[in-house]
Amino acid sequence: MPDKVVTRFAPSPTGYLHVGGARTALFNWLWARRDGGTFILRIEDTDQKRNTPTAAKQVMDDLRWLGIDWDEGPQVGGPNGPYLQSQRKDIYDKYVRQLLDEKKAYYCFDTTEDLDALREEAEAQTGGFAYERPDEFPTAHNAEKARAEGRPVTVRFAVPQDEPLVVQDVVRGEITFAPGEISDFIIQKSDGFPTYNFACVVDDYLMKITHVIRGQEHLNNTPGQQALWRALFPDAERPKYAHMSVTVSDTGGKLSKRERPRTLRDAIKQMSDVDLDKLAQVAGLTRQELDSFIEGGTTPDMPNIDAMAEFLGVPLPEINIVDFFKSGYLPETMVNFLALLGWNPGDNREIMPLGELIAAFDLSRLTKSNSLFDRKKLIAFNTEHIKMTSPDRLLRHFRDYLKVVNSPVLKADDARLSKLIRICEGARTLTDIERKSRFLFLKKEEIEYDDEAVKKVLLKSDGLAVLALVRDKLAAMDEFTQEAIENMLRSLSEEKQLGLGKVAQPLRVAICGCTISPPIFDSVQMLGKEETLRRIDALLKKLGADTNG
Numbered sequence: 001m002p003d004k005v006v007t008r009f010a011p012s013p014t015g016y017l018h019v020g021g022a023r024t025a026l027f028n029w030l031w032a033r034r035d036g037g038t039f040i041l042r043i044e045d046t047d048q049k050r051n052t053p054t055a056a057k058q059v060m061d062d063l064r065w066l067g068i069d070w071d072e073g074p075q076v077g078g079p080n081g082p083y084l085q086s087q088r089k090d091i092y093d094k095y096v097r098q099l100l101d102e103k104k105a106y107y108c109f110d111t112t113e114d115l116d117a118l119r120e121e122a123e124a125q126t127g128g129f130a131y132e133r134p135d136e137f138p139t140a141h142n143a144e145k146a147r148a149e150g151r152p153v154t155v156r157f158a159v160p161q162d163e164p165l166v167v168q169d170v171v172r173g174e175i176t177f178a179p180g181e182i183s184d185f186i187i188q189k190s191d192g193f194p195t196y197n198f199a200c201v202v203d204d205y206l207m208k209i210t211h212v213i214r215g216q217e218h219l220n221n222t223p224g225q226q227a228l229w230r231a232l233f234p235d236a237e238r239p240k241y242a243h244m245s246v247t248v249s250d251t252g253g254k255l256s257k258r259e260r261p262r263t264l265r266d267a268i269k270q271m272s273d274v275d276l277d278k279l280a281q282v283a284g285l286t287r288q289e290l291d292s293f294i295e296g297g298t299t300p301d302m303p304n305i306d307a308m309a310e311f312l313g314v315p316l317p318e319i320n321i322v323d324f325f326k327s328g329y330l331p332e333t334m335v336n337f338l339a340l341l342g343w344n345p346g347d348n349r350e351i352m353p354l355g356e357l358i359a360a361f362d363l364s365r366l367t368k369s370n371s372l373f374d375r376k377k378l379i380a381f382n383t384e385h386i387k388m389t390s391p392d393r394l395l396r397h398f399r400d401y402l403k404v405v406n407s408p409v410l411k412a413d414d415a416r417l418s419k420l421i422r423i424c425e426g427a428r429t430l431t432d433i434e435r436k437s438r439f440l441f442l443k444k445e446e447i448e449y450d451d452e453a454v455k456k457v458l459l460k461s462d463g464l465a466v467l468a469l470v471r472d473k474l475a476a477m478d479e480f481t482q483e484a485i486e487n488m489l490r491s492l493s494e495e496k497q498l499g500l501g502k503v504a505q506p507l508r509v510a511i512c513g514c515t516i517s518p519p520i521f522d523s524v525q526m527l528g529k530e531e532t533l534r535r536i537d538a539l540l541k542k543l544g545a546d547t548n549g
Helices: 019-034 055-066 089-101 112-125 140-148 196-206 216-232 259-270 276-283 287-294 302-312 321-326 331-339 354-360 375-388 391-404 414-423 430-441 451-459 463-475 482-495 500-512 520-527 529-548
Strands: 006-009 038-041 105-108 154-157 165-169 173-177 185-188 211-215 240-244 247-249 371-373
Touching: 006 019, 006 211, 019 038, 019 055, 019 211, 019 240, 019 247, 019 321, 019 331, 019 354, 055 321, 055 331, 089 105, 089 154, 089 185, 089 196, 089 216, 105 140, 154 216, 165 216, 165 240, 185 196, 196 216, 211 216, 216 240, 259 287, 259 302, 276 287, 276 302, 321 331, 321 391, 331 354, 331 375, 391 414, 391 430, 414 430, 414 520, 430 520, 451 463, 451 500, 451 529, 463 482, 463 500, 463 529, 482 500, 482 520, 500 520, 500 529, 520 529
Parallel strands: 006 038, 211 240, 247 371
Antiparallel strands: 105 154, 154 185, 165 173
């Protein structure tokens, strides 16, 4: 094995980067970075039917947001390109031809119906299906004739059946697959593109991959891939394999990217008054495509899913990395949290900056047991990382977040944003800061008043009277600083023998519509005297008319 570590992350662009894929990318990146190795990004886009137009770009955007850069790959280049498998077909054709010429692979002409019938017959007799290898392999002439007749032509690898296939795994040790357990599998589809199992072996060899670190679900692919490796490259040393444990959701079951579309589909089915034609229009789908999604036949691209969920007001679980970005998590948090899913540094450390993660990362500390995606723990991690991130970096993260959620707070300059971050000390997410602050950047008619807050704070007891008194005190102020506002409110609470909250909360509800905001003294000062008085006057007039009516 070469001294230099070379790892790869090879996503299929069939959906956005979800947390499982991000963890795979991170572990490969950490292992390469620890020893000054090479990390390669390779897009496995040979499944032309399932690829989505936005997925590959979003995957790369999400990796960059996490801080995971690649030494070779799309948008970067390198000596082993192209890095999209759809552009490497000539390379794969060469190795398919090699296996055919060496009688290690053979043509097949089965239709989908043929295979279904064979599978049903096998399962009825033995309970398992294994493709029956022909005694005599079809020739290239037979293949051309089949194509001319309109039959599908595929190529299958003749898996050696004379000895066990043994996988040496860094995490799980030695795993033996008995002879016959892995049957002949397709390596080239009828559309001429290679299958996953074939293309990844060829690319891992050509790109000199030393370590394949991936999810446990790929373990059953490994013996067939190793058999292919021996058939194609008998003198080349194979990569070391490490299959990571499964990450389970805190709601039960494997954490899956299918949770978001499934949640939306279930919600639509439970709604009786959905205008499906309008929903299809909002999503950018035809009515036929929408019906197929609702019936479970197809899944639209993620922007279509998000558009429908927003239109219907359906909250979707955070599964994809971009979901956590939009929920106000820091990339440092996600990297720290994901690194501890199925790995530990060997001590009690949990909150770890990137430099510590790179220095501590070792494949020997990957765990076999499932890891829990604990969202409460993730929130706690984010709270800590917000505290420990430098002001300049936190400001950049906050501005990036405001852009992606299209927040009105984006109108603020850096000085104002920095102050908002500072006075919202203890925030758990960037979303907390945005929600507390957005009232400052709305027009008074855009403020939405929380009915419960209005009832509890203003319409019960003497909340309206206190608000009117506060309004007069504010109007009389010459100096409108945070300190002057604090002195006035504290003096008024002492004068009326009321707790500060009894004075501050009516004012808070009047200016922001709810009972949560940055510290009230800062909030009023940042809103400004004129706008504060306008909002108080408008609310007093509205509630006064309501109570008199």
